[in-house]
Amino acid sequence: MAGAGLGAGVAGAAIGLGIHLLTDKAGGYGMTDDPLRLAAATFLGVAGLSFAVVLERVRIGWSAAFALVAGLVIAAVIYWNGGPGRWEADDGWRLFCAVLAVGIAGPLFQTIRDGALEAGKGRGLRALPYPAVHDHGWTNVVLVLLALVFVGVVWLLAWLLASLFNLIGIDLLQELLRRDWFGWMMSGAAMGAAIGLLRDHDRVVAMLQRVAMLVLSVLAPVLGAGLLIFLIATLFTGLEPLWAATRDTTPILLSACAGALILANAVIGDSPEDEARSRPLRWGALALAFAILPLAAIAAVSTGLRVGQYGLTPARLWALTFVAFACAVGLAYWAALARRRLAWATPARPANIALAIGLCAVMLLLSTPIVSFGALSARSQVARLEAGKVSPERFDWAALRYDFGPAGKAAVERLAKSGTPAIRTAAARTLDEKDRWALAQRTRDVDAKAAFAGRVTVLPEKAPLPDALVDAILREGGGCGRNDDRGRCIVRHVDGSGEAVVLSWRAGCEACAIDAAYFVRGADGKWEAAAERWPVPPPPAEAKKAQATAERAAAERGEIEVRQVTRRQVFVGGRPVGTVFE
Numbered sequence: 001m002a003g004a005g006l007g008a009g010v011a012g013a014a015i016g017l018g019i020h021l022l023t024d025k026a027g028g029y030g031m032t033d034d035p036l037r038l039a040a041a042t043f044l045g046v047a048g049l050s051f052a053v054v055l056e057r058v059r060i061g062w063s064a065a066f067a068l069v070a071g072l073v074i075a076a077v078i079y080w081n082g083g084p085g086r087w088e089a090d091d092g093w094r095l096f097c098a099v100l101a102v103g104i105a106g107p108l109f110q111t112i113r114d115g116a117l118e119a120g121k122g123r124g125l126r127a128l129p130y131p132a133v134h135d136h137g138w139t140n141v142v143l144v145l146l147a148l149v150f151v152g153v154v155w156l157l158a159w160l161l162a163s164l165f166n167l168i169g170i171d172l173l174q175e176l177l178r179r180d181w182f183g184w185m186m187s188g189a190a191m192g193a194a195i196g197l198l199r200d201h202d203r204v205v206a207m208l209q210r211v212a213m214l215v216l217s218v219l220a221p222v223l224g225a226g227l228l229i230f231l232i233a234t235l236f237t238g239l240e241p242l243w244a245a246t247r248d249t250t251p252i253l254l255s256a257c258a259g260a261l262i263l264a265n266a267v268i269g270d271s272p273e274d275e276a277r278s279r280p281l282r283w284g285a286l287a288l289a290f291a292i293l294p295l296a297a298i299a300a301v302s303t304g305l306r307v308g309q310y311g312l313t314p315a316r317l318w319a320l321t322f323v324a325f326a327c328a329v330g331l332a333y334w335a336a337l338a339r340r341r342l343a344w345a346t347p348a349r350p351a352n353i354a355l356a357i358g359l360c361a362v363m364l365l366l367s368t369p370i371v372s373f374g375a376l377s378a379r380s381q382v383a384r385l386e387a388g389k390v391s392p393e394r395f396d397w398a399a400l401r402y403d404f405g406p407a408g409k410a411a412v413e414r415l416a417k418s419g420t421p422a423i424r425t426a427a428a429r430t431l432d433e434k435d436r437w438a439l440a441q442r443t444r445d446v447d448a449k450a451a452f453a454g455r456v457t458v459l460p461e462k463a464p465l466p467d468a469l470v471d472a473i474l475r476e477g478g479g480c481g482r483n484d485d486r487g488r489c490i491v492r493h494v495d496g497s498g499e500a501v502v503l504s505w506r507a508g509c510e511a512c513a514i515d516a517a518y519f520v521r522g523a524d525g526k527w528e529a530a531a532e533r534w535p536v537p538p539p540p541a542e543a544k545k546a547q548a549t550a551e552r553a554a555a556e557r558g559e560i561e562v563r564q565v566t567r568r569q570v571f572v573g574g575r576p577v578g579t580v581f582e
Contacts, residue, residue, distance in 0.1 A: 070102045
């Protein structure tokens with residue numbers, strides 16, 4: 001037993017060292033940008049971990065072949081997309097899809113390798129026995145989680161020992177822990193040793209798996225009751241509050257669907273004999289199975305509204321993908337409930353196999369460049385722009401240029417030759433900007449100016465303010481600036497003059513004084529706020545409210561002026577200190 005753990009630990013250390021050598025940036029710190037080296041390192045790590053997880057004494061060659069295929073699949077995603085520093089908006093999801101596909105394929109492969117498929121008399125993948133797939137799936141999850149916990153414990157122990165030895169002047173271990181190669185080797189060794197030892201103690205893993213299933217099943221009635229109450233509450237509140245928070249609705253609902261799926265399956269187990277006998281648990285699982293479809297339907301409507309309002313983006317297409325799977329699960333479970341009602345778990349278990357195979361195939365497809373959500377999104381957004389549904393000033397050029405991949409950049413280059421002058425100018429400026437942050441700032445500036453125009457009052461004439469003055473106010477205009485939280489904003493500016501007074505005060509605070517700023521236009525045409533001076537001492541507390549009320553009334557009447565005044569103040573070393581005094 002100890003020998004297996006030691007051998008796995010040595011193999012893990014070698015893999016860790018190999019990953020370091022492949023990813024270490026030559027001549028500098030950090031990780032290499034070479035996609036081929038990153039892909040090779042990914043293949044090494046994924047193949048090693050997959051082999052350790054699926055390995056059994058039966059048909060070892062099959063396990064090695066699966067590990068090689070798993071490593072190639074995920075390494076190919078890294079090679080196509082490059083390292084994380086080069087990812088576009090949806091490349092991280094492609095990696096997630098590849099990992100999920102391999103994770104689902106693992107227990108399916110293990111069941112076939114163990115000969116269980118042959119017992120189904122050759123009727124294809126539908127003959128896969130659910131108990132075997134279920135057991136392998138949960139065992140793999142528990143193995144990886146326990147191994148990760150062990151790696152964390154090893155690191156904590158290593159830093160504790162390094163600190164102890166450092167107290168007596170021996171800093172060798174501390175220096176080793178700061179070396180990347182040592183960290184990779186130690187992590188690999190710990191991961192390999194943990195999986196090797198746990199594989200030799202199947203009873204411990206099985207016991208921990210049962211404990212995890214028991215804990216999760218106890219939570220089923222809680223979540224089931226909560227989801228049913230939520231669905232009933234929407235009958236009275238309507239769905240409008242959800243549409244008001246469309247940005248967060250779909251992720252929350254999908255998370256609820258995922259939680260319902262996991263907890264419901266924890267209750268029903270892998271067979272009728274393994275199913276929970278407690279009535280609260282069984283009713284909780286039934287409530288969860290019922291709730292998945294309506295939650296998925298609400299998420300579908302929510303995402304559809306967002307797409308209808310703002311067009312397609314890679315994030316929305318990924319949301320639609322997972323919403324579609326949630327709807328498929330919900331429909332399968334509703335069909336099971338319609339057929340067997342309280343005994344719905346019997347038809348639900350084979351449905352889980354079919355859903356898992358379908359999800360694995362879809363995730364594998366989406367991890368490849370065959371389907372480009374960036375290209376679909378670019379076409380959608382360009383169509384909205386050219387149809388006039390969004391103005392060139394409000395269009396998200398940063399997303400099109402940087403988030404939609406090569407198709408987005410090509411679309412910007414094409415729009416730079418558009419026959420519409422406004423679109424052509426905006427696209428050309430987009431290509432000239434050095435990074436996405438400058439492009440995103442342009443959109444934020446447009447939004448800020450629109451919000452400012454809606455809350456400002458211009459006196460004595462309601463004439464448009466110069467753009468340069470608006471920019472200066474948004475940049476340093478106090479309560480009238482970009483982060484405005486005040487109830488009133490007044491700008492006194494005579495058209496054509498080189499000065500402006502900006503006043504603001506908080507809503508609901510009758511004793512709060514007016515915040516005043518004075519802007520002047522320089523010889524170069526730029527507007528800047530005059531240098532701040534020491535404030536006049538505030539009036540006594542009892543006079544604050546009356547004075548503030550009088551000042552606001554005068555401001556509303558337009559009685560605003562700038563005077564030259566002389567004040568007395570203490571000077572030390574030729575510089576003013578303290579406040580102005582009479």
